Amino acid sequence: MADATAQIAATGTERLTTADGRPLKTALARAQARARRRAFLLVLPLLLFIVVTFIVPIGQMLHRSIHNDGFAANMPQLTQWFAETEPGTEPDETAYAALAADLKAAAEAKTIGVVGTRVNYEMAGTRSLFTSTGRKARKFEPPYRAAILEADEKWANPDLWGTMRQVSRAYSPNFFLAAVDLARDNEGNIVRAPAERRVYVMLFERTFVIAGLITFLCLLLGYPVAHLLATLPLRTSNLLMILVLLPFWTSLLVRTTSWIVLLQGQGVVNNTLVATGLISDSSRIQMIYNQAGTIIAMTHILLPFMILPLYSVMRPIPPSYVRAARSLGASSWTAFRRVYLPQTLPGIGAGALLVFILGVGYYITPALVGGASGQLISNLIAFHMQDSLNWSLAAALAAVLLGAVLILYWLYDRLVGIDNLKLG
Amino acid sequence: MVASTQDDGFVVFEHVQKSYDGETLVVKDLNLTIGQGEFLTMLGPSGSGKTTCLMMLAGFETATHGEIRLDGRPINTVPPHKRGIGMVFQNYALFPHMTVGENLSFPLEVRGMSRSDRERKIKRALDMVQMGAFANRRPAQLSGGQQQRIALARALVFDPQLVLMDEPLGALDKQLREHMQFEIKHLHESLGITVVYVTHDQGEALTMSDRIAVFNDGRIQQLAPPSELYERPKNSFVASFIGENNRLPGTVEEIADGRALVRLETGELIDATPVNVARKGQQTLVSIRPERVEFKPEMLPPNAHLIDAEVLEFIYMGDIFRTRLRVAGSEDFVIKSRNTLGQRVMQPGEKVRIGWAPQDARALDPL
Numbered sequence: 135m136a137d138a139t140a141q142i143a144a145t146g147t148e149r150l151t152t153a154d155g156r157p158l159k160t161a162l163a164r165a166q167a168r169a170r171r172r173a174f175l176l177v178l179p180l181l182l183f184i185v186v187t188f189i190v191p192i193g194q195m196l197h198r199s200i201h202n203d204g205f206a207a208n209m210p211q212l213t214q215w216f217a218e219t220e221p222g223t224e225p226d227e228t229a230y231a232a233l234a235a236d237l238k239a240a241a242e243a244k245t246i247g248v249v250g251t252r253v254n255y256e257m258a259g260t261r262s263l264f265t266s267t268g269r270k271a272r273k274f275e276p277p278y279r280a281a282i283l284e285a286d287e288k289w290a291n292p293d294l295w296g297t298m299r300q301v302s303r304a305y306s307p308n309f310f311l312a313a314v315d316l317a318r319d320n321e322g323n324i325v326r327a328p329a330e331r332r333v334y335v336m337l338f339e340r341t342f343v344i345a346g347l348i349t350f351l352c353l354l355l356g357y358p359v360a361h362l363l364a365t366l367p368l369r370t371s372n373l374l375m376i377l378v379l380l381p382f383w384t385s386l387l388v389r390t391t392s393w394i395v396l397l398q399g400q401g402v403v404n405n406t407l408v409a410t411g412l413i414s415d416s417s418r419i420q421m422i423y424n425q426a427g428t429i430i431a432m433t434h435i436l437l438p439f440m441i442l443p444l445y446s447v448m449r450p451i452p453p454s455y456v457r458a459a460r461s462l463g464a465s466s467w468t469a470f471r472r473v474y475l476p477q478t479l480p481g482i483g484a485g486a487l488l489v490f491i492l493g494v495g496y497y498i499t500p501a502l503v504g505g506a507s508g509q510l511i512s513n514l515i516a517f518h519m520q521d522s523l524n525w526s527l528a529a530a531l532a533a534v535l536l537g538a539v540l541i542l543y544w545l546y547d548r549l550v551g552i553d554n555l556k557l558g
Numbered sequence: 559m560v561a562s563t564q565d566d567g568f569v570v571f572e573h574v575q576k577s578y579d580g581e582t583l584v585v586k587d588l589n590l591t592i593g594q595g596e597f598l599t600m601l602g603p604s605g606s607g608k609t610t611c612l613m614m615l616a617g618f619e620t621a622t623h624g625e626i627r628l629d630g631r632p633i634n635t636v637p638p639h640k641r642g643i644g645m646v647f648q649n650y651a652l653f654p655h656m657t658v659g660e661n662l663s664f665p666l667e668v669r670g671m672s673r674s675d676r677e678r679k680i681k682r683a684l685d686m687v688q689m690g691a692f693a694n695r696r697p698a699q700l701s702g703g704q705q706q707r708i709a710l711a712r713a714l715v716f717d718p719q720l721v722l723m724d725e726p727l728g729a730l731d732k733q734l735r736e737h738m739q740f741e742i743k744h745l746h747e748s749l750g751i752t753v754v755y756v757t758h759d760q761g762e763a764l765t766m767s768d769r770i771a772v773f774n775d776g777r778i779q780q781l782a783p784p785s786e787l788y789e790r791p792k793n794s795f796v797a798s799f800i801g802e803n804n805r806l807p808g809t810v811e812e813i814a815d816g817r818a819l820v821r822l823e824t825g826e827l828i829d830a831t832p833v834n835v836a837r838k839g840q841q842t843l844v845s846i847r848p849e850r851v852e853f854k855p856e857m858l859p860p861n862a863h864l865i866d867a868e869v870l871e872f873i874y875m876g877d878i879f880r881t882r883l884r885v886a887g888s889e890d891f892v893i894k895s896r897n898t899l900g901q902r903v904m905q906p907g908e909k910v911r912i913g914w915a916p917q918d919a920r921a922l923d924p925l
Contacts, residue, residue: 452649452651454647454648454649454651455651455653457616457618457638457645457647457651458645458647458651458652458653458712459653459664460617460618460637460638460639461616461617461638461639461641461643461644461645461713461722462639462644462645462664462665462668462712462713462716463639463640463642463665463668463669463716464639464664464665464668465637465639465668466637466639468668469639472664473653476655477653477654477655
């Protein structure tokens, strides 16, 4: 970069130029451009990877949570009628004609199931109505209202028409409403979902409470371990660190199933308790397939994520701080509370945030050891992805979870400061 | 090595031993009495046990055997925070998450002092080290010298009778270190506190101390005021650790009336003051300070010992000249001479005659 050798002008007010007369700023930018380009090219593969595997899927998921055209795309004429009429309009002959035409077309294109499923999300038991009427749609003759009602008189139900009007809009907030146990009635007012369908708010609460409890347990268990690791001679602490990291090298499934072996009714812990006479054979403790199982197994699995940031913060704290506090007259508890603990706060924050966020989204462990009471929101998301195939609701639930975590992150930044985070 | 046997010592170490691993003793039978208001320095190379002694006194290490008394009270089982000893650490150990004022407030708060008392004491302590304007700064915003002053103020703010300092000036540059030496010394004098100071810097020890305990190998080699330590070292370790010295190996030929005749390896017979040699035929190291050797015989007393020497190297150091000579077979015999008017610049290879007074040649044990 020979052109960067600036010739400093004799007078301070004059613009600085290089030896061959170009402005210094241009020359500098030119000289650095190549280095910057090279640096960018080096990170480009990772950037592309993240865009393709992370940002795009998350964007798609967020889009899906408010967009579902299963009805609108396959029932174009009826969708058109809904768009042209006011909400609450009685379905007239035109509407039934549009319905008949759409049902016929959808039945031929074999998309009637998609339509039925979409309506079924909002109003249970309607999928079969669509498929069965669809089979007869080929034979419908005007007047269509009579023909359709003859095929199945459930079509006269105003609730059904209200629901169809709602789902005829491809973009709708209904999935988010459903994700927080709300629904819309036929007039479009937001009301609480029927009591038997209110599960999500309770599950969100349970997820955050359990994740918080696991974070607290990890801190309680991890803090002394991290302190021990940080104060031992490096050779010993490295050996112990391998033990902390060992779980990382073992499959998650293996670790989770080994908890089943330990905790189940006929498991190691219960058998030991019975054998030593601490409990009787009939009163074996239920420690798995419930919340306790979820908490125990997840605390174990997430513990390293608490220990590592704590360790990295504690290691460089010299023992002289606590000694100084002691020599200044502080008891060991005061010295810990006023001098040592504040200096480890960045590690506590990082570890807690890490464990909490991981815990909130944990899926496989609660699925395996959680039973009914230990299921978390992620298990419901998986259920809607894999079994009910209501991907939009799954996406809405996931988006609510994402939003909650982002809010927590923001709160953390406001209260503790993200600069105080130290992950390792 | 019992130096002083006054029973009313402010700090008393009595037969103190310390071992970390149960196999070797880091401190071997330490007996030391420190008087009230004294500035005592523990000087020694690293691993000599001096810091361990300080840590035992502060309460961070427990003595394996023996008793430590503070103001007549045994403190072996007293936890550090109840000893009321101020301490200045090598890396200052200022709490990074507190301001200077909060750092100074800490020892007062844990003593349950009222807010107004605290503020008064903090102000007094900060003014004492000329840092009154810095109460709201964080330690990280201060220079090394300023942090040092704050650490000092924090150790003094709760009016301890005894202050321990563990190489407090080690991280400062030379000029600042020398300046701080005087400040600490003046604080000691004006407050009348007892100071136990640990260092490996002999210059620091000589400048500041009332008495110096020279540590080596877990023992006090000599406990004496600076001038005595320098001029009358008790053994070869002390002689070589404190200041420079020329060492001439030889054998005691005759010993009587506080004088010893030593036959050097090259055959010369010299006069020396016996220190820890006792009998004829014993191997000895004759120690002579480089500044006590003279080129000009007329500057020496009549009983001075004169010897032939050859100049090997001449180093011009500004205020002094440093001449390395071959004397009685030894090739690193050094003479320091002041750069005075008429002092001659010597050439390597020059043959000269040098001399010293017999009382400056001290016959010590062979190292």
